[in-house]
Amino acid sequence: MQGMRDLLKKELGRSLQGLSELDRLQAAWPVACGRQLAERARITAFESGTVQIEAEDNVWLAQLLSMRAMLEVELAKIAAVKLSGIHFYLKSFRGDR
Template structure:
């Protein structure tokens, strides 16, 4: 079922900008629970920027960087060569 949803989502995103397509693909690529800890904030020339709620989640997402890049590219139909994660500036933990 999840694969069916991924394919359907990819087709329905065709009219959006590349960044919007990647933002919509984010929760599908990494799952709703994990997606709540990061937000796609930019995209240029194959690089996706994701702002992460704190350093602990930054480490977790970085460990999955390659897998997430492949899934986001496949779902959104956008070239993704790298994901750059950064912690929110107001993270004071």
């Protein structure tokens, strides 16, 4: 089963090649983290190799933080984007919304 999952991720990555890096990362997000988490956190920006991810609340922020290393590897692999890090923040703490 894991082999099939890896094959599907690779094919998704190939299909995203014509998109911007941000669009590729956003498309890869639900695959990298799963549907439930993707519904509660979203990629909002990509700049200088760092992905910005907005979390719905502290519970989901804690979950994201515990998964940081795995998410960075999966996002980079699926989206074929070189990442230098992930910055998580709470939705209510972002002043530009």
